[in-house]
Structures are given as C-alpha cells and as structure tokens.
Amino acid sequence: MRTMAALARTPGAPLEVGEITLDDPREDEVLVKVLAAGICHTDLSAAAGRLPVRMPIVLGHEGAGVVVQVGSRVSAVKPGDRVLLTPDFCGTCRQCRLGATTYCERTGQLVFGGTRLDGSTKASVDGEPVRAGFFGQSSFSEYTLATERNILPVAGTTAPLAHLAALTCGVSTGAGAVLNALQVRPEQSLAVFGTGTVGLAAVMAAKMVGVRRIVAVDRHPIRLELARELGATHVIDTGVHADAAAAVHDLFPSGVDRTFDSTGVPAVLGAALASLGTRGICGFVAGTGATLPVDLGSMLIKGAQLRGIMGGDATGLVFLADLVTAYEDGRLPVDRLVTTYRLDRINQAFEDMRAGRTIKPVIVFDDADR
Ligand SMILES: [Zn+2]
Ligand SMILES: [Zn+2]
Numbered sequence: 001m002r003t004m005a006a007l008a009r010t011p012g013a014p015l016e017v018g019e020i021t022l023d024d025p026r027e028d029e030v031l032v033k034v035l036a037a038g039i040c041h042t043d044l045s046a047a048a049g050r051l052p053v054r055m056p057i058v059l060g061h062e063g064a065g066v067v068v069q070v071g072s073r074v075s076a077v078k079p080g081d082r083v084l085l086t087p088d089f090c091g092t093c094r095q096c097r098l099g100a101t102t103y104c105e106r107t108g109q110l111v112f113g114g115t116r117l118d119g120s121t122k123a124s125v126d127g128e129p130v131r132a133g134f135f136g137q138s139s140f141s142e143y144t145l146a147t148e149r150n151i152l153p154v155a156g157t158t159a160p161l162a163h164l165a166a167l168t169c170g171v172s173t174g175a176g177a178v179l180n181a182l183q184v185r186p187e188q189s190l191a192v193f194g195t196g197t198v199g200l201a202a203v204m205a206a207k208m209v210g211v212r213r214i215v216a217v218d219r220h221p222i223r224l225e226l227a228r229e230l231g232a233t234h235v236i237d238t239g240v241h242a243d244a245a246a247a248v249h250d251l252f253p254s255g256v257d258r259t260f261d262s263t264g265v266p267a268v269l270g271a272a273l274a275s276l277g278t279r280g281i282c283g284f285v286a287g288t289g290a291t292l293p294v295d296l297g298s299m300l301i302k303g304a305q306l307r308g309i310m311g312g313d314a315t316g317l318v319f320l321a322d323l324v325t326a327y328e329d330g331r332l333p334v335d336r337l338v339t340t341y342r343l344d345r346i347n348q349a350f351e352d353m354r355a356g357r358t359i360k361p362v363i364v365f366d367d368a369d370r
Contacts, residue, residue: 005058005123005141006346007130007173011049014347015140020058020130022123022143024279026116029145032083036162036340037139038062039349039361041196041264041286042072046112046134047350051288057114057131058123060363061087062168063139063146064154064161076148081155084168086320087111087311088136088150095174102311111135126193135169140346142365152317157328162362166197166334167323169311170360174262175332176203176312176319177283179209182258189213189256192232193272194263195223197337197360198285200230202260207231208331217244218358230336245274255280266292273299273306281305340364 003022006015025031043059045051063085067077077083088111089096089104089329096104102192104110106117122145123132129326136150154164174197184190190211192202195218206214207230215234216227224235234251241247248256248271254334255277263267264286272296273282280302294306314320326332336359341349347362 001122001143003141003143004343005132005138006060006343007056007125008047008059009056009353011047012223013054015181015350016049016070017344017346018125020123020125020141022132022141022145025071025145027073028147029071030067030077030147030151031069031075032063032065032085032146032151033068034063034065034142034144036064036165037363038168038170039353039363042169044350044354045288051112052108053112053114053134054131056128057134058126058138058141059134059270060138060140061135061167062170062362063137063144064165064168068143074148077151077153081153082161084152084154084164084320084324085137085139085146086152086168086317088133088147089316090117090256091149099315100313101316102314112145112146114138123305135317140343140363142343150167152320154324157324159290159324159328162334162340162364163335163338164324164326165362166338166360167327167332168320170197171201171332171334172314172320172323173285173309173312174198175205175323176314177285177309178202178205178259180319181307181309182260182281182283184209184258186210186212188258189219189252191215191256191259191272191275193217193244193259193261193268195220195227196262198262199260200227200337200359201334202262203227203231203353204332208326213252215248215256217248223356223359226336230333244271248275252277254278258283262286264288264290266290270319273304276302276304279303281307283307283309285309331348334360338362
C-alpha cells in the first residue's frame with residue numbers, strides 16, 4: 001500500500017514528507033494506522049547521523065494508533081484495537097528470556113537497523129528499499145507495520161493517543177530509571193539533570209513513589225518552573241549556578257543518594273556523578289560516542305556507582321501498561337509536556353525540540369484524536 005511518511009535520506013538534512021510503498025503484513029505482523037507519534041531525542045540524533053542507522057529510513061518510535069489488519073499468526077490484537085507501539089525486541093535471546101528486553105541482543109538490528117529479524121526491509125520508494133522498522137515501528141508514517149511483540153492494546157482507556165504515545169519511550173525511559181533501575185525510596189534524595197521529557201518523567205515518577213527531596217537541574221528557567229509543578233522540591237538553574245555539583249552540595253552538604261542524567265552531555269554527567277553522596281548511584285540514559293574522565297579514587301572511597309540504563313529497564317509491555325494506568329490515575333500528567341504538530345510540520349517540530357521551545361512534540365495524523 002501507499003502511505004505518507006517522513007523520510008530521512010541524508011544525515012543532517014530535513015526529513016522529506018512524501019509517499020512510500022509499504023509491504024502487506026506478513027503472518028506475524030500487524031498493520032497499524034498511526035494516529036500519534038511522539039518525537040524523542042533519539043529521532044533527532046538519528047536524523048543528524050549521530051546513531052548507527054542506514055538511510056533512507058523512516059524514523060519515529062513513539063507510535064500510537066489503531067490496528068487495521070493482522071497476519072494469520074497474530075492473536076494479541078485485532079482490527080479496530082487502539083494500540084501503543086514500543087521499541088521492538090526479539091523475545092528469544094538470553095536477555096529477552098530474562099525479561100530484560102531493553103537489552104535485547106538483536107537491538108542493533110531491530111531498533112537501529114530498521115529491518116525485520118531476517119534483515120528484509122518493509123517499504124520502498126521508487127523501487128529503492130526503505131528501512132521502515134526503526135525501533136520495530138517507524139511511526140512517522142500514516143500506516144506502519146509492527147509485530148505482536150511490540151504492540152500494547154489500550155482498549156480500556158479513552159485517553160488521547162497523543163498523550164499515551166509520549167509514554168512509550170521518553171517517559172518510560174525517565175520513569176523506569178527511577179522506578180526500575182535506581183529504585184529510589186521515599187527517604188532518599190534524588191537529583192535529576194536535564195528537564196526534557198526524560199528528566200521530567202523521572203521527577204514525576206519520584207513524586208509518584210513519595211520521594212521527599214527531588215532536585216531538578218537545568219539551564220531553562222521555564223522548564224525548572226514546570227519541574228517544580230510536577231514534583232521537584234528544589235531547582236538549580238545552571239544559568240545562575242554554573243557549578244551544578246557545588247550547588248547540589250550547597251543544598252545537601254553530604255551529597256544526594258541518587259542522581260540521574262538525561263542529557264548525555266559529558267560535563268553534565270560529570271556533575272551528576274560529583275553530586276553523589278556516599279554509596280550513591282548515578283544513572284544515565286544517553287551519551288553515544290561520548291567519553292568522560294572519572295575520578296576513580298573519589299568513586300572508590302564513596303562506593304559510588306555509575307549505571308547505564310536502557311529504556312528504563314522496562315520489561316516487555318508490562319511496564320508500559322503500568323505507566324498507562326498511572327497516567328489515567330493522574331499520577332503521571334504527561335499531557336503537561338505535549339505539543340502537537342501535523343506530519344507536514346515535522347521539521348518545525350524537530351527544530352522546536354532542538355531549541356528547547358517544545359518539550360514533547362507529538363505528530364498527530366487525525367484531528368479527531370488530538
Ligand atoms: Zn532479544
Ligand atoms: Zn526514544
């Protein structure tokens with residue numbers, strides 16, 4: 001079938017919105033009409049050529065929509081179901097069998113490779129193969145193919161898909177870091193560096209489990225104000241306090257128990273590490289291609305840990321289902337972060353996100369479901 005999609009052809013160039021030809025669903029695949037697709041920093045990095053993706057590729061990995069058609073072996077969803085799409089995983093490697101699906105050993109192929117497990121592509125344009133399986137979904141497209149593995153039915157909720165889409169990667173990454181990986185307890189202190197979607201999700205998740213001391217660190221005062229409204233008890237504006245670690249120690253002389261860097265900027269991650277108190281843990285979620293000099297002696301004496309966290313340590317579709325419930329209960333107000341754009345304005349949405357004008361841009365395909 002023919003479908004409109006945003007195609008990344010050249011690293012660093014704007015996306016090209018136009019028609020592509022999508023395969024019919026195979027026996028284990030699901031054809032989804034995408035109604036909303038969030039934009040995540042990973043999409044920006046991929047479009048800029050900073051990630052190991054091959055072009056032409058359709059990006060987008062926070063999809064939500066309605067099932068149109070299913071392959072003969074699909075039983076988890078049926079046509080008409082409202083669904084969320086998650087990053088794909090193979091389901092059979094050792095990490096997947098252990099439930100650590102965000103560490104799937106086939107991530108390189110299923111997430112960044114943008115092909116099926118057998119290496120085939122799912123789409124083409126003028127006869128040229130197009131990678132339409134970015135994160136197993138390539139959701140910057142009116143129609144896309146997913147599999148049973150990475151699709152969560154959300155029939156029970158009437159919440160706007162433009163809000164639920166935001167839960168699937170960025171929010172899952174930030175909330176999961178706090179809830180699954182760092183397991184921050186109410187009596188512990190947490191400092192969150194960077195208050196985009198991932199950082200604000202970490203703040204919201206910490207508030208959700210009753211953490212009483214939550215520090216938000218950023219250079220955008222407007223975002224810090226939002227962080228306060230969403231649960232931060234202290235904020236540090238790095239436009240005013242250039243040495244963020246010193247500012248954290250001004251607030252908490254012994255340092256904090258857990259820090260979380262959502263920026264992937266080595267200097268910021270260094271500040272997050274330096275803000276730790278004894279036996280503290282610093283989690284980080286970005287930093288491809290970056291290196292960081294680390295004061296090993298200081299880490300050793302403190303018994304500190306530095307921990308990479310992929311996809312919020314989510315387990316298959318289970319954690320996402322929990323986040324949907326938390327959103328419905330009002331405990332995870334992601335709608336506060338979302339700004340919607342039409343597909344033909346996707347390059348503007350990328351630009352607004354890059355500039356920090358928009359926290360979570362979401363592409364919407366149908367006015368009825370904003
Ligand atoms: Zn796997
Ligand atoms: Zn993402």
